[in-house]
Amino acid sequence: MNKIHIATIAFCIVATNALKAQTGISASGITSGTGMVYNLASKENTKGSRYLFDTWAKGYVVDKTGNTVKNDNYSFNYDKINGSLLLSQDKQTAIDVSKDQVKTFTVYDKADQPLNFEYVPAIDATHFVQALSTGSKYKVYKLTKTTLVKADFKSDGMTSSGNKFDEYVDEPGYYVIDVKTNGVQRWH
Template identity: 40%
Template sequence: MKTITTSLLLIITSAAAFAQTIEVRGTVNNQKGQPVPYAFVRDAQHNYATFADSTGTFMLKADPASALQVSACNYKETQVKIENKTNVAVVLPADAPQGGVVSLKSVKAEINDEFLHRGQLMFGGDASQQQVKSGFTQEATRGSRYLFPDWIPGFGINKGDSFVVEKSNMYNYDKISGNILYTNDGKSMAAVSNSQIKSFSLFDKRGQAHVYESSPVIKDKLFVEVLLSTPKYKIYKKSDSKLSRADFHTDGVLEMGHRYDEYVDNDRYYFVGADGKAQSISLKKSTLKKLFGGDADAFIASQGSKDVDDDYVRELGNSLAK
């Protein structure tokens, strides 16, 4: 796959990262009162940023003395002073049309990129049936090598701790290679360069941030997801997917195997402590108690019988950061 370096993206320099913060909630609408989905919202003076969801709603921790800087494709960038307000309504004026990313669901039949060929069309492949040499009708591919069902917004932090943002781009994560992919037209794509990016945040349709970084302790993936990060601990999630080919066969009486290709997922979790070494772990309360040496006990007790999953670990990280 061709790699396009992040020097092609817009780099925005941020100010000092340490400041008192408040939780600011708000909406982003256009001048007609219509929501602006996936608008990029950041503290103009610090490295605090998020994306609005599909309804234009956002929540961001920010410096109460700062301003919100808001941008979106086809709209003029706007700043709104926070002035200690915890609820902010942002109106984005229209700008000259710049196009945008069309959903892959509507254009996948038009995709013409070498990365998507070899029978691996994105998000399930060709829905039509195909006759194969072994004498059975092959069904549509199941699953996907890509983590998210469509393009989603995202931004990076470069090695100089500055924002890397391009409002016309949308992103996805390749579970096989560990690449973060981006597109500006929904028909072709390239990979973000891990040599220039310290971390990259992707925002799913529910507004959950998925943070990725290039980790020296997990060497077989370009980027891995960071579920928890403190000065003392890290927990990584490594998402893998493997293509299992159709293997249907029959002896004339019994039918065996599958009539379809399928992407089979396998997620693994790794804990990195003070020694800097990664150890494979399972997400269990007993495991977390042992690894965190009592630091997680109060949080675990407060969660009662709640199952340990990715969100649980993210919330644990937020609790330890306070």
């Protein structure tokens, strides 16, 4: 067998065994995880996406101890519905990195601009929030929650209403944290 085929089999075995473990990340890389196959493409006639990007993005993670985990073989995406940071080595299967292992993560958009995210349980315990501004007195964050709205088209022959397509709808919310008091206020 050639080396590529052996490496593919080895990765599949690791991903399968990882289904049984808690996801972890450290300065040395992935320590364990739950592997799943992710299809980032939306179903035909579906508007929007549950994912931050329609393809895998480059980026890096700062773990809970402050160590930067950066590897050119890692690609990332963010699931806006369940708040999962997804890490992939083959852009087909990925692990859901445990929130308690991540302090921050950065991903780069198509224009190569960094998007910085933090886990701030005071704002939301299940989603990461995007850091828009971090000053010495205040921090401003954006929380995006996404819901799937199913097609609801109806017609009685005379009138029609609703949509013929499913749609992922983003609901952004903005928050300000006072650095001195750690007080959180929703900003409209």
